Amino acid sequence: MYQLKVNQQKSIVALHEQGWSGRRIARELGPDRGTVRIYLAGISKPATPHTGSADADPSKPATDPHTGSVGMGGPASLCEPWREQIEQALARGLSIQRIYQDLVTQRQFAGSYYAVRRFVLRRVPVNDLESNWAYMVMTALAWNLKAWFALLMPERERGLELLKMEFRGFLQAVIQLPCQIVRTGRKLVYRILSYNGWLKDFFATFERITAMSAALSGP
Numbered sequence: 184m185y186q187l188k189v190n191q192q193k194s195i196v197a198l199h200e201q202g203w204s205g206r207r208i209a210r211e212l213g214p215d216r217g218t219v220r221i222y223l224a225g226i227s228k229p230a231t232p233h234t235g236s237a238d239a240d241p242s243k244p245a246t247d248p249h250t251g252s253v254g255m256g257g258p259a260s261l262c263e264p265w266r267e268q269i270e271q272a273l274a275r276g277l278s279i280q281r282i283y284q285d286l287v288t289q290r291q292f293a294g295s296y297y298a299v300r301r302f303v304l305r306r307v308p309v310n311d312l313e314s315n316w317a318y319m320v321m322t323a324l325a326w327n328l329k330a331w332f333a334l335l336m337p338e339r340e341r342g343l344e345l346l347k348m349e350f351r352g353f354l355q356a357v358i359q360l361p362c363q364i365v366r367t368g369r370k371l372v373y374r375i376l377s378y379n380g381w382l383k384d385f386f387a388t389f390e391r392i393t394a395m396s397a398a399l400s401g402p
Contacts, residue, residue, distance in 0.1 A: 188319075191212055191214065194293040196210070205219045210297070260302045261294040262299055262302035265292070268286070268290075269286075281303075329348075333346035336384055336385070337387050341384050345381070360375055360377070360385075361375070362376060
């Protein structure tokens with residue numbers, strides 16, 4: 184079973200006391216939901232007040248008395264304390280992966296890579312028509328890439344399974360494959376450095392696309 188670090192345990196308790204669900208905590212910190220559920224079951228559950236209008240239920244989002252809108256309680260992100268460091272790293276042109284690694288090694292950051300990624304992406308303005316249009320285009324292109332790859336897979340059942348997959352899973356299974364590129368003589372050799380259950384389908388689809396491209400280009 185996944186062993187939680189001390190800082191992760193503290194973060195789980197803090198987020199749980201703020202009313203976060205096990206699913207949301209797992210998505211934010213990285214460990215699977217089962218690990219979070221087992222850990223929470225092993226600690227004493229904080230008492231929840233049942234009377235008095237001054238104490239609000241922490242499991243329910245707070246309502247803004249001025250706007251009537253519902254907002255989530257607690258900090259917006261685990262990255263908030265390191266906002267200045269993240270801003271400076273982005274200004275230097277560092278990637279999100281590098282920023283996440285620096286936070287873990289330098290600040291003992293307990294969140295996941297995706298927590299940093301979401302925090303960075305929220306900085307992009309989306310309150311105008313041009314930005315919203317750009318996000319719609321990117322979403323459409325991402326969906327089209329997954330859909331066309333799934334439809335071109337030789338095995339129909341596997342293609343339908345990939346078509347129903349979340350885009351994050353598609354990225355990990357097909358796109359973000361660690362690969363070593365070696366130049367030998369006059370050709371390039373691509374060496375896949377890890378294995379997953381979709382590699383066989385990936386290579387079969389690649390061969391089919393190559394054959395279709397050769398047929399379309401003609402003699």
